[in-house]
Amino acid sequence: MLARANEGTYSELIPLADGRFFSRTLYSYIDFQRDEKGAVSKMLWINNDGNSFEGSKVY
Structure with a gap:
């Protein structure tokens, strides 16, 4: 999985045991929050x- 911030280059997201992701390039954590039905x-x-x-999900 890849992420990009502010129109920059893409960074690989490393999955963590607690369900979050970590970007070594951006040195940031990313957490996808879910609704009551389990959807992101x-x-x-x-x-x-x-x-x-x-960031809100855009459909």
Whole structure:
């Protein structure tokens, strides 16, 4: 799986045991949050400085 931030280059996402992903290139954690039915509803991007950004799923 790959991710890209701010129109930059793509970075490989490494799956972690707790269900999150880690980007070595961007040094960030990515967590896909699920709704009550278990479907992915949004993404939470957590930078190494603790700041986080939320992205909604676009259908």
